[in-house]
């Protein structure tokens with residue numbers, strides 16, 4: 198493991214895709230942990246409700262005009278006009294994320310604390326985050342006696358590097374203020390962006406993206422950020438239009454979580470991932486946006502599994518569509534358009550571990566289609582992460598068709614890989630680390646999406662021609 202202070206550039210170093218395997222002293226490994234355990238705080242007596250499938254889930258987060266309105270002051274994304282040294286450093290890092298590395302998909306990893314079940318089962322916390330060098334190290338289970346007899350070390354670890362690494366004490370506010378901040382700021386400048394939470398079931402994707410009574414995730418923070426930007430920039434010549442949509446992919450069917458009938462199946466039209474008949478809601482306040490988010494979360498399919506009491510059974514995509522119309526002093530107008538996708542994927546899972554029976558039709562079908570779209574996403578990532586990508590199997594799943602732009606196309610994209618720290622999830626965690634590691638080799642082609650009004654351009658050309666003709670007559 199490195200010990201220098203080259204913060205955040207380790208993701209750019211050439212790397213072995215399988216990670217760097219090293220010998221490790223187990224006692225030393227555990228002594229480095231800032232907190233070896235720390236149970237996940239259980240939410241206070243969750244109230245249960247029946248979702249539209251008649252299955253019990255946790256009540257949707259109390260995200261409302263009032264609750265979001267009340268948190269705005271604490272959430273404000275405006276920069277301090279006289280920043281201190283830490284704020285200055287962050288500002289420089291944001292600049293780097295927004296420029297130098299903006300073409301490569303950004304990848305961060307976040308580990309949650311051990312939960313009560315894992316502590317009860319005496320699970321060991323085997324994930325170590327080096328937040329200075331942005332390296333994540335996982336302790337391998339003890340190798341077989343044979344390896345030890347042949348002189349192999351009794352303990353090994355694997356290390357991967359990323360754009361940022363967050364340990365179990367890191368807050369979502371800290372995470373948001375770094376790379377997601379730069380991406381959302383880019384949306385205000387006309388770049389498309391996608392923020393995607395990936396990981397095993399129960400690893401903290403919905404926790405990171407959505408909101409629960411004690412915790413505000415990335416989606417509500419991004420909403421506040423967009424409205425902060427709108428408020429600061431709007432004047433008589435600049436008008437912002439914000440629309441939102443919210444869909445889920447459940448059993449390979451696309452459904453509109455904000456439509457009149459959230460179980461109706463929608464189709465993708467054309468090659469750019471546009472969804473036919475999707476409802477778009479014009480939103481003018483954070484509160485209205487929050488209300489729609491809450492409605493969508495309540496319509497999403499969740500259910501209890503052995504691994505997670507409130508497991509998401511669908512991939513959910515909350516999209517903010519931004520249009521900025523500006524008029525310059527000469528009177529010509531231009532329109533900047535950008536799209537922000539905020540994605541909470543369903544978790545990869547092994548049936549034996551989630552308690553889902555391989556005989557039970559309904560839950561097993563759900564689980565199979567979750568794994569199918571995640572493995573297609575993996576294939577797309579694998580195909581794109583090589584130097585000269587050949588055929589990319591976007592069309593093999595709805596998820597990858599919708600994200601064609603975000604993976605190798607016109608968008609700035611970030612993946613948040615969520616991890617369980619427990620040794621009982623070693624295999625899933627290593628698989629997530631490799632998946633995430635491959636993703637950071639993907640290059641996108643983000644551009645500012647500006648439409649100049651064609652009428653204005655024609656008028657400008659004609660005015661120029663008249664001036665040129667007048668000049669000729671005058672001389």
Ligand SMILES: Nc1ncnc2c1ncn2[C@@H]1O[C@H](COP(=O)(O)OP(=O)(O)OP(=O)(O)O)[C@@H](O)[C@H]1O
Pocket residue numbers: 237238240308309310312365396397398399400401402403404405505507508509510542543544545615
């Ligand atoms: N960083 C964290 N700090 C504290 N608690 C966390 C953290 N991450 C997750 N948790 C808790 O762990 C549990 C599982 O998290 P969550 O529902 O977000 O998992 P998930 O990855 O969305 O799983 P699934 O794929 O099954 O939907 C929740 O009770 C959540 O509050």
Ligand SMILES: [Mg+2]
Pocket residue numbers: 402403404507508509541542543544
């Ligand atoms: Mg979830």
